Amino acid sequence: MLTLYHSPHSRSTRIIGLLHAMGILDRVKVRIVSVARNDGTGGPDPLNPHPEGKVPVLVHDGVEIWESSAIMLYLTDLFPASEFGVPQGDCQxxxxxxxxxxxxxxxxxxxxxxxxxxxxxxxxxxxxxxxxxxxxxxxxxxxxxxxxxxxxxxxxxxxxxxxxxxxxxxxxxxxxxxxxxxxxxxxxxxxxxxxxxxxxxxx
CATH class of the missing domain: 1.20.1050 (Glutathione S-transferase Yfyf (Class Pi); Chain A, domain 2)
Known part of the structure; x- marks a missing residue:
């Protein structure tokens, strides 16, 4: 199972964008969590598995993937038919x-x-x-x-x-x-x- 921990209007929004672009939003469970924001609102969420309380973090069958670039690479490799990544063996x-x-x-x-x-x-x-x-x-x-x-x-x-x-x-x-x-x-x-x-x- 794929679960994305997401806080709207944050860095994890770009992962939501990628899920929409790839047409796989319905294949990922999105859990909304709070995060500490620059304006002083929000705060750490005990439901968020990220060790620093940040987003995004993607959990796939119990394995955590963090950092936007790593998550994007992971998803595009996992769903190559979307063509939003570049597969292994491609010269690019x-x-x-x-x-x-x-x-x-x-x-x-x-x-x-x-x-x-x-x-x-x-x-x-x-x-x-x-x-x-x-x-x-x-x-x-x-x-x-x-x-x-x-x-x-x-x-x-x-x-x-x-x-x-x-x-x-x-x-x-x-x-x-x-x-x-x-x-x-x-x-x-x-x-x-x-x-x-x-x-x-x-x-």
């Missing part, structure tokens, strides 16, 4: 894995540091900065409408997600803005927003 598999890893290991930390106004030579040497993030995305999108060229994958849903939450943070780059708009206007995105509205996290 390595590129797909790189995008998923780059998001959590580089892009999200840089966005957080940038938002907080943190600057330090060690941070830049380790993660680089927003100019490098923008350049990496721009170069990829020059080669096709999606990060994997002509193929829409979970990588697009993951990497575009912070710009869907914070529109004002979207880089002022036409290729990136057009890509974010395409992701925002995918046919099932309205269903995701409806789902979030009807499944607000408990107080």
């Amino acid at each position: 598999r390595g590129r797909f894995l790189s995008w998923l890893s780059w998001y959590g290991g580089v892009m999200e930390p840089v966005i957080v540091f940038n938002h907080m106004g943190l600057e330090d030579p060690i941070l830049h040497a380790t993660f680089r900065g927003m100019p490098e993030i923008i350049a990496r995305l721009h170069k990829a999108l020059e080669q096709g409408p999606w990060l994997m060229g002509d193929r829409l994958t979970a990588a697009d849903l993951l990497i575009a997600s912070p710009f869907l939450w914070f529109k004002d943070a979207t880089p002022d780059d036409p290729l990136i803005r057009d890509w974010v708009d395409r992701v925002a206007n995918l046919p099932w995105q309205g269903a995701v927003m409806d789902y979030e509205t009807w499944h607000m996290a408990p107080a």
Whole structure:
């Protein structure tokens, strides 16, 4: 059995989006849990198996999978017919894995540091900065409408997600803005927003 622990309007929303995109929402039990939020509301939920009280966490037959990129990879491998992943043996598999890893290991930390106004030579040497993030995305999108060229994958849903939450943070780059708009206007995105509205996290 697959169970997703989810708190609406949080990082786990992108997993709900992937489930809608893949057409497998009915094959995953979604348990709504509370999480501590930046505005001081919410808090740890004893029903949430994540050791830090975060979301998302996916449990498959008793085995926990955490981190959005790992969950997306796991689901796209588990349901390859959805074609939102890149299967083993495909020559583009390595590129797909790189995008998923780059998001959590580089892009999200840089966005957080940038938002907080943190600057330090060690941070830049380790993660680089927003100019490098923008350049990496721009170069990829020059080669096709999606990060994997002509193929829409979970990588697009993951990497575009912070710009869907914070529109004002979207880089002022036409290729990136057009890509974010395409992701925002995918046919099932309205269903995701409806789902979030009807499944607000408990107080």
